[in-house]
Amino acid sequence: MQAIVYHGPRDFRVDGIPDAEIREPTDAVVRIERTAICGSDLHLWHGEPLPFSDFAMGHEFLGVVEDVGADVRRFARGDRVLVSCTNGCGSCAMCHDHLYTGCLTTSSKGVLSNIFGNPLLPGGQAEGARVPFADANLLSIPPDLDDEQVLFLTDILPTGYMGADFAEVGPGDVVVVFGCGPVGTFSQLGALLRGAALVIAVDLDDGRLARAEQRGCLPLNPEREDLDERVRELTGGMGADCAVEAVGRAELVRKAVEITRVGGHVGVVGVVTGDEVSLPFMRQVIAKNLTIRAGAVNPQHYWPELLPLIRQGRLDPTQIITHRMPLSEGVRGYEIFDAHAEDVLKVVLQP
Numbered sequence: 147m148q149a150i151v152y153h154g155p156r157d158f159r160v161d162g163i164p165d166a167e168i169r170e171p172t173d174a175v176v177r178i179e180r181t182a183i184c185g186s187d188l189h190l191w192h193g194e195p196l197p198f199s200d201f202a203m204g205h206e207f208l209g210v211v212e213d214v215g216a217d218v219r220r221f222a223r224g225d226r227v228l229v230s231c232t233n234g235c236g237s238c239a240m241c242h243d244h245l246y247t248g249c250l251t252t253s254s255k256g257v258l259s260n261i262f263g264n265p266l267l268p269g270g271q272a273e274g275a276r277v278p279f280a281d282a283n284l285l286s287i288p289p290d291l292d293d294e295q296v297l298f299l300t301d302i303l304p305t306g307y308m309g310a311d312f313a314e315v316g317p318g319d320v321v322v323v324f325g326c327g328p329v330g331t332f333s334q335l336g337a338l339l340r341g342a343a344l345v346i347a348v349d350l351d352d353g354r355l356a357r358a359e360q361r362g363c364l365p366l367n368p369e370r371e372d373l374d375e376r377v378r379e380l381t382g383g384m385g386a387d388c389a390v391e392a393v394g395r396a397e398l399v400r401k402a403v404e405i406t407r408v409g410g411h412v413g414v415v416g417v418v419t420g421d422e423v424s425l426p427f428m429r430q431v432i433a434k435n436l437t438i439r440a441g442a443v444n445p446q447h448y449w450p451e452l453l454p455l456i457r458q459g460r461l462d463p464t465q466i467i468t469h470r471m472p473l474s475e476g477v478r479g480y481e482i483f484d485a486h487a488e489d490v491l492k493v494v495l496q497p
């Protein structure tokens with residue numbers, strides 16, 4: 147089958163790889179109909195060369211069940227399903243707590259080794275994928291919804307919404323969201339759905355800021371306006387009630403902390419890859435009684451909240467799609483997405 151295969155940084159190729167197949171009785175094989183390129187795929191595009199290669203990239207995909215192992219109970223051949231980017235076993239103590247990222251079984255081989263798109267768990271920028279523990283990691287797609295309406299439930303929609311959840315956004319809040327990319331967009335929409343009075347959308351890309359304004363946010367480019375001063379103005383000098391970091395930069399985590407008021411909440415859903423975030427802890431966290439919550443996404447946890455919002459037309463995730471192309475042109479998709487070319491926001495691929 148065809149897949150976008152990792153050979154090294156900036157060296158992804160569309161190659162033929164062995165077909166996905168059932169290996170364990172709890173596996174399913176999904177024939178993929180839509181898949182997407184995620185900002186976190188770019189970490190591998192840019193990063194240091196990995197000690198291994200030749201695996202399929204991608205963790206945002208959906209399709210049709212082609213085969214199931216003998217112990218799969220909830221799904222059968224022919225079911226339309228979407229796949230959680232985070233693969234849990236569904237039965238350990240962490241999975242029972244909806245912390246699939248920390249699954250005692252599937253994450254035992256290293257931090258985030260249970261996210262699709264690595265040598266242990268080949269990804270879904272491919273014609274097919276093996277999904278371990280299918281009962282815990284697949285969601286049936288309701289027949290009234292099309293693929294693009296639900297594709298982002300695999301990762302970035304729950305990730306962005308989790309930012310609003312971690313920041314405890316509620317009615318009347320003034321919220322600052324750092325980032326107007328795909329994840330930031332869903333943090334903004336999540337904050338608006340939860341009743342925020344004002345969502346200040348921060349980015350350096352004016353095209354993305356214009357889109358944020360269209361969805362009801364106040365756009366702010368910190369290269370042209372003083373962010374701290376503007377937030378003080380808009381909150382009577384108090385600071386924001388909530389802030390969400392949806393970019394993945396240590397200095398923005400610090401900025402989010404600094405612009406949040408006493409007793410406020412900060413949610414961090416951007417993937418900060420380094421280990422160090424420096425904060426003036428006494429002055430900015432302890433003295434302000436601040437809550438900071440960060441984490442990797444567990445899509446399964448948010449599916450019951452988000453699917454009905456899509457079904458009832460309150461949330462249209464397709465608004466972020468700017469590019470659609472065949473999987474065979476996926477490398478060009480990476481190049482466009484990486485360069486922010488052609489006003490790109492999200493690239494969807496069709497195998």
Ligand SMILES: [Zn+2]
Nearest residue numbers: 184186301302
């Ligand atoms: Zn992703």
Ligand SMILES: [Zn+2]
Nearest residue numbers: 235238241249
């Ligand atoms: Zn588990």
